Amino acid sequence: MQTIRALVKTEPGVGLQLQDIPLPELRPNHVRIRVLKSSICGTDLHIYEWDDWAARTIQPPMAIGHEYVGVVDAVGSNVHDHFPGELVTGEGHLVCGHCRNCLAGRRHLCPNTRGVGVDRPGAFAEYISIPVANVWHCDPNIPLDILSCFDPFGNATHTALSFNMVGEDVLITGAGPIGLMATAIARHVGARHVVVTDLTGYRRKLAARMGATLALDPGQYSLQEIMAKLGMKEGFDVGLEMSGSPQALVDMLAAMCHGGKIALLGLLPTGAGIDWDKVIFHGLTIKGIYGREMFETWYKMTTMVQSGLDIAPVITHRFPYHEFEQGFALMRSGQCGKVILDWAEAEND
Numbered sequence: 001m002q003t004i005r006a007l008v009k010t011e012p013g014v015g016l017q018l019q020d021i022p023l024p025e026l027r028p029n030h031v032r033i034r035v036l037k038s039s040i041c042g043t044d045l046h047i048y049e050w051d052d053w054a055a056r057t058i059q060p061p062m063a064i065g066h067e068y069v070g071v072v073d074a075v076g077s078n079v080h081d082h083f084p085g086e087l088v089t090g091e092g093h094l095v096c097g098h099c100r101n102c103l104a105g106r107r108h109l110c111p112n113t114r115g116v117g118v119d120r121p122g123a124f125a126e127y128i129s130i131p132v133a134n135v136w137h138c139d140p141n142i143p144l145d146i147l148s149c150f151d152p153f154g155n156a157t158h159t160a161l162s163f164n165m166v167g168e169d170v171l172i173t174g175a176g177p178i179g180l181m182a183t184a185i186a187r188h189v190g191a192r193h194v195v196v197t198d199l200t201g202y203r204r205k206l207a208a209r210m211g212a213t214l215a216l217d218p219g220q221y222s223l224q225e226i227m228a229k230l231g232m233k234e235g236f237d238v239g240l241e242m243s244g245s246p247q248a249l250v251d252m253l254a255a256m257c258h259g260g261k262i263a264l265l266g267l268l269p270t271g272a273g274i275d276w277d278k279v280i281f282h283g284l285t286i287k288g289i290y291g292r293e294m295f296e297t298w299y300k301m302t303t304m305v306q307s308g309l310d311i312a313p314v315i316t317h318r319f320p321y322h323e324f325e326q327g328f329a330l331m332r333s334g335q336c337g338k339v340i341l342d343w344a345e346a347e348n349d
């Protein structure tokens with residue numbers, strides 16, 4: 001049996017193991033991809049740390065990881081429009097194809113969604129197999145590091161493009177990698193002020209690099225002070241909550257203009273409460289975001305990069321895959337943007 005190297009959650013508990021697992025077999029309607037680079041997601045960190053969500057969700061043994069770029073290695077039967085050697089990445093959400101939303105083309109709203117590297121073997125491996133419907137052909141002019149981040153870049157794009165930002169004042173709470181990418185997108189699509197809040201100085205500096213008008217510590221400055229400083233009179237037009245902090249959401253709600261629009265991406269803890277008066281009397285719109293629109297979000301990511309959007313500063317660290325422990329330690333510290341694992345060099349082992 002041919003085997004490949006993969007990062008596996010072998011049993012319940014903290015940690016990951018580098019292991020040999022079987023090469024994914026070629027199944028009908030599937031494409032096998034040789035992974036070149038993958039990137040570490042907050043989700044992967046949750047799985048590493050084995051928090052409540054991970055314990056509820058992951059059934060070991062499971063090879064994890066869902067953000068990657070690679071080349072088509074081989075295709076299963078019934079696959080006619082993908083060929084070995086093509087540069088590809090993949091949508092990490094597998095949808096059922098037969099529910100109301102799937103049939104209506106709203107596949108990101110499928111209630112039967114399953115996740116690569118969560119419910120089925122993932123991309124922290126030399127090879128991965130995914131359904132042909134999940135394959136995205138990459139523009140080879142886009143750097144591999146950036147292509148390896150298309151999954152979270154897609155979260156940022158889906159969130160940021162949910163509401164019109166042209167000439168608007170935008171508040172982004174949370175400057176993790178997705179908040180940072182959203183900052184660059186807001187700037188790219190023509191927002192006026194893009195205010196970013198984060199508790200970490202390292203990430204505030206990155207936010208400034210991504211085009212934030214101001215990147216501030218919410219413990220030091222109130223949003224009302226910031227608005228006064230910028231000459232804003234009525235509050236933010238668009239809010240993107242990307243921190244998962246209940247306080248950040250409370251502060252955001254108090255700083256929105258009447259009729260403002262909020263997209264929620266950060267996962268809030270169970271029971272996090274808000275002042276509903278702010279939503280009702282101020283006529284706010286709140287939209288929850290999960291995943292990426294298939295495949296409109298992927299199209300927009302590609303075309304925004306082709307038209308000058310640069311998310312490269314978000315990628316701060318790179319490691320060969322066997323130094324994954326360093327990558328995860330860095331993720332835990334928060335002193336990083338996106339951390340990339342290189343799998344291509346596995347060939348030289």
Ligand SMILES: [Zn+2]
Nearest residue numbers: 041043151152
């Ligand atoms: Zn992810």
Ligand SMILES: [Zn+2]
Nearest residue numbers: 096099102110
């Ligand atoms: Zn469905």
